[in-house]
Amino acid sequence: MTTTQQHIDEHLIPILEKISDPEIPVLSIMDMGVVRSAVIVDGKVKVEITPTYSGCPAMDVIGDDIKMALLEAGYESEVDLILRPAWTTDWITPRGRKALEAYGIAAPLEVQADKDVLLHGKRIVKCTNCGSQNTRLVSQFGSTACKAQFQCEDCQEPFDYFKCLK
Amino acid sequence: MKNENLYNYILGIADNSLILGQRLGELCGHGPSLETDIACTNISLDLFGQVRSYFQYASKIAEDGRTEDDIAMLRKERDYKNVLLVEQPNTNFAYTIGRQFLFDAYHLMFLKALQKSADLTLSAIADKSVKEVSYHERFSSDWIKRLGDGTDESHEKMQDAINDLWTYTDELFHQTEADKIMATEGVGVDVPELKTAYYNYVNEILTEATLEIPESKYFQKGGKQGIHTEHLGYILAELQYMQRTYPNMEW
Numbered sequence A: 001m002t003t004t005q006q007h008i009d010e011h012l013i014p015i016l017e018k019i020s021d022p023e024i025p026v027l028s029i030m031d032m033g034v035v036r037s038a039v040i041v042d043g044k045v046k047v048e049i050t051p052t053y054s055g056c057p058a059m060d061v062i063g064d065d066i067k068m069a070l071l072e073a074g075y076e077s078e079v080d081l082i083l084r085p086a087w088t089t090d091w092i093t094p095r096g097r098k099a100l101e102a103y104g105i106a107a108p109l110e111v112q113a114d115k116d117v118l119l120h121g122k123r124i125v126k127c128t129n130c131g132s133q134n135t136r137l138v139s140q141f142g143s144t145a146c147k148a149q150f151q152c153e154d155c156q157e158p159f160d161y162f163k164c165l166k
Numbered sequence B: 001m002k003n004e005n006l007y008n009y010i011l012g013i014a015d016n017s018l019i020l021g022q023r024l025g026e027l028c029g030h031g032p033s034l035e036t037d038i039a040c041t042n043i044s045l046d047l048f049g050q051v052r053s054y055f056q057y058a059s060k061i062a063e064d065g066r067t068e069d070d071i072a073m074l075r076k077e078r079d080y081k082n083v084l085l086v087e088q089p090n091t092n093f094a095y096t097i098g099r100q101f102l103f104d105a106y107h108l109m110f111l112k113a114l115q116k117s118a119d120l121t122l123s124a125i126a127d128k129s130v131k132e133v134s135y136h137e138r139f140s141s142d143w144i145k146r147l148g149d150g151t152d153e154s155h156e157k158m159q160d161a162i163n164d165l166w167t168y169t170d171e172l173f174h175q176t177e178a179d180k181i182m183a184t185e186g187v188g189v190d191v192p193e194l195k196t197a198y199y200n201y202v203n204e205i206l207t208e209a210t211l212e213i214p215e216s217k218y219f220q221k222g223g224k225q226g227i228h229t230e231h232l233g234y235i236l237a238e239l240q241y242m243q244r245t246y247p248n249m250e251w
Helices: A010-017 A058-072 A094-103 A111-118 B004-025 B034-062 B068-073 B093-114 B120-148 B152-168 B177-184 B191-208 B231-245
Strands: A024-028 A035-041 A044-049 A076-081 A135-139 A147-152 A158-162
Touching: A010 A035, A010 A058, A024 A094, A044 A058, A058 A076, A135 B034, B004 B034, B004 B093, B004 B177, B004 B231, B034 B068, B034 B093, B034 B120, B068 B231, B093 B120, B093 B152, B093 B191, B120 B152, B120 B191
Parallel strands: A044 A076
Antiparallel strands: A035 A044, A135 A147, A147 A158
């Protein structure tokens, strides 16, 4: 098992927290857990980010946004994309999960519960509109690579579920 | 090039995903339902993402100034090393699903083995991809069962697709010279070792889908050597059009 620890310089946290995922604007990249390290080396910031999904088109934009935000704060920077350790939904912070729910995207379940849901087992993804647990999986693939489609059987609202990855 | 075997080995893996991704991309806006349309294009996107990681690595190894895009877009047909299975046309949804399942079942086993690669970049790409491909395989095996064990018509179409595509499955377990050398070095996957488990698993899903397992022992091959079916040329014509027409154009 490789380390999942983040190395982020304290001075940089407030800058990085202001950057959001371009596809889920309510979620900061820090709360999403894609920033794995950010350290100042010889006056230049070295940042490592990891993609949620391999084909996530947001990564290039996130990289540019990081460079821009750091530049505005007076730092030159270099952003590298790393693949290991592979991103997991477990890295979304509690604050990030709340932001997702408030935005109308059901937050990923714990791993075992998630597998049950996607394998048509227990349905315990809560409707983001009415809170009902009576929901059904419409499709394992949704509007972006990281989401699945659900529908509430009570209020009929269709909603996104952030797929669990581990 | 210092490590030509590794370069060729990476291309062999990546080209499967590139060509299948391109095929699935054809369904964008043309899927049989909104959900399946989105699913097929999501899978395509995952595959292209994985391909980028492979080609970025291949371009480092090539050391000849070619970028990931050059490797993807500017080779000739004979230089693509994908298996024949992935270049087969979408035909109808049963073919699309049949091709996807026969590849996903292999791809998932392959990536699980590649996670143990002595090459740290390849094993990292495998660690990342295996999570995504698990979803692909769940989707395609699910649809095999729904169509196979569905109506008379869907059953017949699904059976036809499996019968036709079966001939391309054996090639998945062939090895090129580069494959053999990489497997010996602990970098590559020894694919012949996966063969029994593959057919066992595929047979299990087909049986559950009330489909018959084809008995034909006649198999097609050639993709891994760059000898393709007539379909690849058309795929490449579309894939490479912009770069061939406007060389070095950027998006």
